[in-house]
Amino acid sequence: MTSQSIQGGVTPTPDQIRRAPKVLLHDHLDGGLRPGTIVDLARESGYSGLPESDADKLGIWFREAADSGSLERYLETFSHTVAVMQTRAALVRVAAECAEDLAEDGVVYAEVRYAPEQHLDGGLSLEEVVEAVNEGFREGERRARANGHRIRVGALLTAMRHAARALEIAELANRYRDSGVVGFDIAGAEAGHPPTRHLDAFEYLKRENNHFTIHAGEAFGLPSIWQALQWCGADRLGHGVRIIDDIEVADDGSVTLGRLAAYVRDKRIPLELCPSSNLQTGAAASFAEHPIGLLRRLHFRATVNTDNRLMSGTSMSREFEQLVETFGYTLDDMQWFSVNAMKSAFIPFDERLAMINDVVKPGYAELKSEWLFQQTASTSGSSAGQG
Ligand SMILES: O=c1[nH]cnc2c1ncn2[C@@H]1O[C@H](CO)[C@@H](O)[C@H]1O
Ligand SMILES: [Zn+2]
Incomplete structure (x- = not known):
């Protein structure tokens, strides 16, 4: 059942989250294989280095091995996925399934x-x-x-x-x-x-x-973000989550942005935030403490991403489910993140605009209208007492 407040904030159900049009800017092909496909491809290519031969167990192994608290150890798990992606047929299959x-x-x-x-x-x-x-x-x-x-x-x-x-x-x-x-x-x-x-x-x-984006401000802090923007000229920041180190929140709730954080916000630099991945590499302690909450409130150009669906056992819907649960986000928040991401995509402006106006916004409008019809359905047959 969808909950609806007079402000129009609809808390989406898991099913609505899945059906909502989502935009993904940061996802690694070699971090999103189906475990069953890894097992198949290893068998076909004779790769004998897999830690598990059963697909379900292999999926769990990836999640646990990536849960190391360090980016370096997290990245070691990619040796297995990369190992089975060395032929044309394997690459076509993995990309198609992605x-x-x-x-x-x-x-x-x-x-x-x-x-x-x-x-x-x-x-x-x-x-x-x-x-x-x-x-x-x-x-x-x-x-x-x-x-x-x-x-x-x-x-x-x-x-x-x-x-x-x-x-x-x-x-x-x-x-x-x-x-x-x-x-x-x-x-x-x-x-x-x-x-x-x-x-x-x-x-x-x-x-x-x-156009280019740079992984920066994930395992390393502000100097990395500063270099990516001011020396390299990145259009977007891969993660960029450590920009939080340049934001001060006082006890009374007032917020002060440092020069770099102000630049990132003022110039609408897109942040490709990947909450679950950050928990695994130690860049954030929990969903509740993840900087995405504050960055969204402060209207940074924040986007929600998966990074590596296999290593994090996640999906775009799963990321949003957890954000909805943690921060009480509504369909309007989901739309805000999705429009932010679409604005920040690297395809031409007219195509981005058409995606926003003809796909993303109508998709959310459709979902937001569902409560009207649900209510009609649930009250029909019990019209007494409706005043
Ligand atoms: O979160 C990340 N931070 C930095 N590098 C990553 C992350 N996830 C994956 N890769 C690296 O990118 C390569 C190409 O896709 C992967 O093989 C992995 O080594
Ligand atoms: Zn990444």
Whole structure:
């Protein structure tokens, strides 16, 4: 049953959360495989390193192993998923299932990232990797449509921050910008690997008028965010959750923003927040203490993301369910996050606008109107006493 207040704040049910149109900007392809697919692909490729051979147990293993409290240990779990994503067929399958799973979860637009340089062990070229993943996304979009779901998926090409291929990957992203790749990212262990090491890649993309996001302010604090924005020129922040270190809340509730936090808010820099992932890597202690609550209240350009659905045992709906439970968010809040994300996407402005006006807002309007009809149904047949 939906609860409704006069202010129009509808607390969504889990079913409504799933049906609500959601927009996802930060999701790793190699962090979202179905456990059963990992088992299949390991068998097909002869990879013998899996810690469990049963799909259910493997899913649990990933969640528990990623629950380490450190980003470095969390990232170790990717060696298994990357190991089984080394052929064209494997990449097509994983990408298709990714699009299907997101669509099934009510995601209407997603930017999914992966590092092409990590998928070359089977002899594929960087181009072949990108083309396989693109093919998989298109196949997944088609299958989703056949199941009554609409989704658009764009790829972000990630360069690993400890490696030295960022410029090459940036050039790859630029080459495929009109065929399925919407931007660039850097990821991997943050401490000791400042984004400024990859300035050549960022400067190249700026000269090409292309878009990029940078994992910053997750395991490391303000200096990382500052570098990502003011040295590298990132369009968005991957996580960016540590911006909270530049925000002071006094005992009386008054809030003071430092220069960097003020800049991030004033310039509407999108924060790709990933609450469950942050709990696992130790960037936040609990949902209740997660900075997303304050950042939303202060009207930062906050967005909700999954990061790694496999490692966190999560989905967009699951993230929202927990936010609704913790912060009492309504459908209006969900819409706010979804519009924020759509505004911050790397596809052209007219397409973003059409997604907001023709898909996201009508979807929420439809959900918000449901209570009217529910009430009619539940009061029909017992009209006495309705005054
Ligand atoms: O939360 C994160 N922070 C930093 N790096 C990450 C995170 N999640 C995944 N990756 C890294 O990105 C690579 C490409 O998708 C993954 O292989 C993993 O090493
Ligand atoms: Zn990430």
